[in-house]
């Protein structure tokens with residue numbers, strides 16, 4: 054599967070002040086991409102287009118040549134993308150375990166209600182059993198983020214779009230998440246796209262795309 058950005062141009066309020074002009078990029082299955090850039094450079098904006106949450110002023114996003122607008126953005130989001138955003142949107146009255154259990158219940162996964170499976174998924178991102186049964190508000194920001202990553206990955210989508218998913222994490226946990234992204238790309242054939250301002254994290258990706266002065270450069 055190939056995800057492409059074709060002739061994308063975008064501005065928010067003032068057409069003479071474009072965020073970017075005629076962007077063309079290609080993302081392939083099995084690769085881990087990092088889009089790196091300073092704060093305000095437009096990383097979240099491009100990710101929101103790739104995730105089908107918003108549409109650019111001009112140009113399009115396509116999956117194997119078919120425009121995601123033609124597929125339908127809702128259908129595209131449901132079938133193709135697992136998104137991980139800075140805001141965790143966890144259910145705050147519940148434990149980490151219950152958040153995953155609840156999310157799993159609405160998928161067509163064969164693991165619904167599978168206690169060991171849920172605990173194993175949480176353990177993969179360093180949430181042990183004790184933490185799994187704590188109310189999520191009693192977990193640190195980084196721990197909440199890791200619960201949110203597990204939840205996003207329950208949806209077995211071919212594209213993983215992550216916004217600063219390691220931003221709140223310390224070095225050790227950041228490594229853990231980067232390793233998970235590598236595994237998703239290399240072992241599960243997913244297209245992983247992470248946006249980050251952290252160059253060290255970006256260097257771990259197979260392909261680094263720098264967003265600077267309104268331009269994307271593939272390294």
Ligand SMILES: Nc1ncnc2c1ncn2[C@@H]1O[C@H](COP(=O)(O)OP(=O)(O)OP(=O)(O)O)[C@@H](O)[C@H]1O
Nearest residue numbers: 065066072090091092093094095096097098099250
């Ligand atoms: N809804 C909006 N309306 C108007 N301007 C916006 C809107 N969203 C973002 N912007 C502006 O567009 C530019 C790019 O924003 P974006 O959030 O994509 O950057 P970013 O690289 O993700 O930044 P950060 O790393 O700080 O999250 C910024 O100047 C921002 O102020």
